[in-house]
Amino acid sequence: MMSGQSTGVKVWIARDYAKCSGCRLCEIACSIQHEGKIWPEASRVRVFMQVPGVEIPHLCTQCNNYPCVKACPFGALSINEATGAVAVADEKCTACGVCINACPGKVPHLHPDRKRIVICDLCGGDPKCAQICTRMGFNALMVFPRVPAVTYDLYAKTPEELTVNLAYKFYGEKAKELI
Amino acid sequence: MRMARGYAGKLLEVDLSRERVSETTLDEEVLRQYVGGRGLAVKILWDRLGKNWGRIDPLGPRNLLLALTGPLTGFIGGGRTCVSGKSPASNGIVGSTVAGEFPIELKCAGYDGIIVSGKAKSPVYILVTDDKAEIRDARRLWGLDGKQTVKEINREVRELLQKAEPRYGLCKEPGILYIGPAGEKLSRVSAVLAKWSHAAGYGAYGAVMGSKKLKALVAKGTGPLPDVADPKRVQSLMEEMYEAALDSWQTRFWGTAAAGFRTGFETSSEPIRNWQEEWHGERSIGVINYESRVWVKRFWSDYGCPVACEKLACVNHGPLQGAITDNPDYELQAYCGTNLGIFDPEGNVYVSSTLEDLGFSGINGANVIGFAAELYQRGILTKEDLGGIEAKWGDAKAMGELAKLIAYRRRIGKVLAEGTYRAAKEIGRIKGVDCMPYAVQFKGIEVGAHGMRSGLGFGAPMGLGYALGTQGGDHTSQAKPPAGEAERTMGDSLVFCTIGTRLVTDSIWEFFTAVTGWPMKHEEWVNVYGRRIVQIQRAAILLGGPDIVWDPEKDDDNPQRWYMPLPSGHKAGAAPTREEFTKARKKAYVDFGWDENGVPTSEELRHLGLKDVDRALEPLRK
Numbered sequence A: 001m002m003s004g005q006s007t008g009v010k011v012w013i014a015r016d017y018a019k020c021s022g023c024r025l026c027e028i029a030c031s032i033q034h035e036g037k038i039w040p041e042a043s044r045v046r047v048f049m050q051v052p053g054v055e056i057p058h059l060c061t062q063c064n065n066y067p068c069v070k071a072c073p074f075g076a077l078s079i080n081e082a083t084g085a086v087a088v089a090d091e092k093c094t095a096c097g098v099c100i101n102a103c104p105g106k107v108p109h110l111h112p113d114r115k116r117i118v119i120c121d122l123c124g125g126d127p128k129c130a131q132i133c134t135r136m137g138f139n140a141l142m143v144f145p146r147v148p149a150v151t152y153d154l155y156a157k158t159p160e161e162l163t164v165n166l167a168y169k170f171y172g173e174k175a176k177e178l179i
Numbered sequence B: 001m002r003m004a005r006g007y008a009g010k011l012l013e014v015d016l017s018r019e020r021v022s023e024t025t026l027d028e029e030v031l032r033q034y035v036g037g038r039g040l041a042v043k044i045l046w047d048r049l050g051k052n053w054g055r056i057d058p059l060g061p062r063n064l065l066l067a068l069t070g071p072l073t074g075f076i077g078g079g080r081t082c083v084s085g086k087s088p089a090s091n092g093i094v095g096s097t098v099a100g101e102f103p104i105e106l107k108c109a110g111y112d113g114i115i116v117s118g119k120a121k122s123p124v125y126i127l128v129t130d131d132k133a134e135i136r137d138a139r140r141l142w143g144l145d146g147k148q149t150v151k152e153i154n155r156e157v158r159e160l161l162q163k164a165e166p167r168y169g170l171c172k173e174p175g176i177l178y179i180g181p182a183g184e185k186l187s188r189v190s191a192v193l194a195k196w197s198h199a200a201g202y203g204a205y206g207a208v209m210g211s212k213k214l215k216a217l218v219a220k221g222t223g224p225l226p227d228v229a230d231p232k233r234v235q236s237l238m239e240e241m242y243e244a245a246l247d248s249w250q251t252r253f254w255g256t257a258a259a260g261f262r263t264g265f266e267t268s269s270e271p272i273r274n275w276q277e278e279w280h281g282e283r284s285i286g287v288i289n290y291e292s293r294v295w296v297k298r299f300w301s302d303y304g305c306p307v308a309c310e311k312l313a314c315v316n317h318g319p320l321q322g323a324i325t326d327n328p329d330y331e332l333q334a335y336c337g338t339n340l341g342i343f344d345p346e347g348n349v350y351v352s353s354t355l356e357d358l359g360f361s362g363i364n365g366a367n368v369i370g371f372a373a374e375l376y377q378r379g380i381l382t383k384e385d386l387g388g389i390e391a392k393w394g395d396a397k398a399m400g401e402l403a404k405l406i407a408y409r410r411r412i413g414k415v416l417a418e419g420t421y422r423a424a425k426e427i428g429r430i431k432g433v434d435c436m437p438y439a440v441q442f443k444g445i446e447v448g449a450h451g452m453r454s455g456l457g458f459g460a461p462m463g464l465g466y467a468l469g470t471q472g473g474d475h476t477s478q479a480k481p482p483a484g485e486a487e488r489t490m491g492d493s494l495v496f497c498t499i500g501t502r503l504v505t506d507s508i509w510e511f512f513t514a515v516t517g518w519p520m521k522h523e524e525w526v527n528v529y530g531r532r533i534v535q536i537q538r539a540a541i542l543l544g545g546p547d548i549v550w551d552p553e554k555d556d557d558n559p560q561r562w563y564m565p566l567p568s569g570h571k572a573g574a575a576p577t578r579e580e581f582t583k584a585r586k587k588a589y590v591d592f593g594w595d596e597n598g599v600p601t602s603e604e605l606r607h608l609g610l611k612d613v614d615r616a617l618e619p620l621r622k
Helices: A025-035 A067-071 A098-102 A128-135 A159-178 B028-034 B037-055 B102-108 B146-164 B205-211 B231-247 B249-254 B259-265 B287-293 B330-335 B345-358 B364-377 B396-407 B420-431 B461-467 B489-495 B498-516 B522-543 B578-591 B602-607 B611-621
Strands: A011-015 A046-051 A054-058 A077-079 A086-088 A141-145 B010-015 B020-025 B065-068 B080-084 B096-099 B113-117 B124-129 B132-137 B175-178 B192-194 B198-200 B214-219 B295-300 B310-314 B324-326
Touching: A011 A128, A025 A046, A025 A128, A025 B231, A046 A159, A046 B146, A054 A159, A067 A077, A067 A098, A128 A141, A128 B231, A159 B146, A159 B295, A159 B310, B010 B132, B020 B132, B028 B037, B028 B522, B037 B065, B037 B080, B037 B489, B037 B522, B037 B611, B065 B205, B080 B102, B080 B198, B080 B489, B096 B192, B096 B489, B102 B175, B102 B214, B113 B124, B113 B214, B124 B146, B146 B175, B146 B214, B146 B345, B192 B205, B205 B214, B231 B249, B231 B498, B259 B287, B259 B330, B287 B295, B287 B345, B310 B345, B324 B345, B330 B345, B330 B364, B345 B364, B345 B396, B364 B396, B364 B420, B461 B578, B489 B498, B489 B522, B498 B522, B522 B611, B602 B611
Parallel strands: B010 B113, B124 B214
Antiparallel strands: A011 A141, A046 A054, A077 A086, B010 B020, B065 B080, B065 B113, B080 B096, B096 B198, B124 B132, B175 B192, B175 B214, B192 B198, B295 B310, B310 B324
16 A cells, blocks of 8 residues: 655654644545545554643654564564665564554554554655645644654653643643643 | 445444443435434434424433434544434524534444433443443543543543553544533533533533433544545545635634624624624734734644634633633634623633533523623622622623533522523513513524624524524524525535535535535535425424424514614614514515415425425414
8 A cells, every 4th residue: 555655865754742733634644545545543643632632643753773673573563774664564463562562652553453553654755644734734743854863762752741741831730630 | 235435324322211222224315315414313303203392301311312423524624523402492403513523433433423312320421432332330420520521531431442452552532522510400501512612502402411411422433434435536625625725824824713803893793791782892802812812722623624723722820820712713702702791812711611611502601691791780680699799791700600600500590501591581580570682592592693783794684594593593504595594404414514614615515425426416405405404493493392382473583682773883773673574584484485474384395205294283384
């Protein structure tokens, strides 16, 4: 299903959580790209909304040391040399969930068919989620060239952590009652 | 039989009295005729309750609570659910829609909608997951306000699903429709809410849920949206909508929140101090003050919506700190603002937030509060009646206290909780004063924030749209001659948001055909399909009961206040006259296929294939 073109330059999907509108156009674009239909739970980016108004697009950041790839007991995960994205070999994946716990942000999740893990593949270098987000002017997800001087690992965060951060930023002390 | 495209193909049925859950397969012919949402609600309600309509107590166990999607839900931007049942406000049927992720989750779980019957012994909520559902204990949720309800259900359901599938990965929160204390206490101005401050307000279905001891409907599905007839065309139509949204930058930038000043100042059609005036020049309520003082997020969307007309607002300092709402949009700028004499964003956000937390509709609940505040202004209600509250115009805290008095039915709040029409009758009786001159409502449903006296307001002239509407004061379903509400049933039945889709009106039926595979011409919808839905709704509201039966002669009319000349502004002196209104009404009756008494004619009903409706209306023709 994956049809993106490699551009030769590795990209990173930057995320500005405070700007996420919660429109889920990213989920729609991702699932159409990978599944050929609108399928929110099969999307490689999932927007969490544990507190309304605090919407968190949750997706792989491609850590420098790829803990998920290292942790996979079945060799189902590898690094795509061209894009830097984590590649899933569906036939090797046993849906054991070890990679989920190895990820500091607990980003991977099972495909709704429960047979394999799904992880962002950067659409081969042209991520559809960021494309629609930027086109619509929300700019919660943006495509940047991946440069060496950034610690991308810092973005591997759980929705819970990010929800607390953003809730206080938006709602001040009131956030205490909402989380 | 191949199932219709765009539909999950089945409805969930939950009988709370017998504690039973089952499924109903949707008949393709019924879907073809009634489509979904409001249309399907009308069909289900009439089939199941029509024979005894006048005797069904909307707050009794025989009433049904419906939450229905439509074929376009999830595909066209802006996911909405249509909530319906016999309305405790009008005794008719309202198709009341609310935005949010619930309908998407429901469809992804394999259901097009939920029909709830009976009454639970103690508070419950219904949890829908992939192809199944359970009735769960909600005793610890009963009494919680909106924000706490969302928090607790989110936590409980996420933990539950996580535990059921520990290796799935993080579980996303479910979609939720819920009620607040006002719904629990059966207020006839209570709403069914989603997220925060999203409400199905018209129709008072919060009270129907309350009467069933149903705190919430919760759904989490992991399947895809249903297959569509022409996936490529659906995608290109979605693209068209994105482009249209980008072209309409002002709709995205401000939503409807730029109207709070303009509707008063330019078109003189905004409710001010319970509609005593409709013009103001208060620049403090201009959208710039919302943007710069209370909006913490400019674009706040519901599922699939590229428009994001909602804006997230929070008061972050001062005595009203911690109040959170969306925008407020125009309706709530007016009703929780100008209508209560409040012209500052913080006060406006505070009242909106308070009403939503309590489970009111911000329109209908605030209309009652405005009505009560005017009775206080006139000395008809005293500080003592109001439990010590001095309901002075512009005092946001006092208005919030009044909302609590009504939600918890304390003192006169017990009467006000019945909605403006019923409260006006009862307070009139208690105090020996005619209160109807101050009640601004249509057939038990408080009117939207769009006045008609200036002739410049939104909707049909002279208030006809409301007076002849089957959904009373619902500003989104005005019966504008000659087509009437038939056109308005479209959005509520296909189930999409009319703000975003206003941008792609010409493509709606193409969208419908691309999703369902069924052809439909706009004229066909207006002349047959939509019209059929409206005639059943007209029959239901005329049959009414048990507590009120509307008399078209008397009740197909504007509230008294709307015949009083506007007292101020550039349209001072303007108001329709009774003579011109009556003349226009007579003509509209003919346009709508109703006889001179406002009852749909036999010929009209038989032409639309509604013989049983015709029979049910026989007694009204004598």
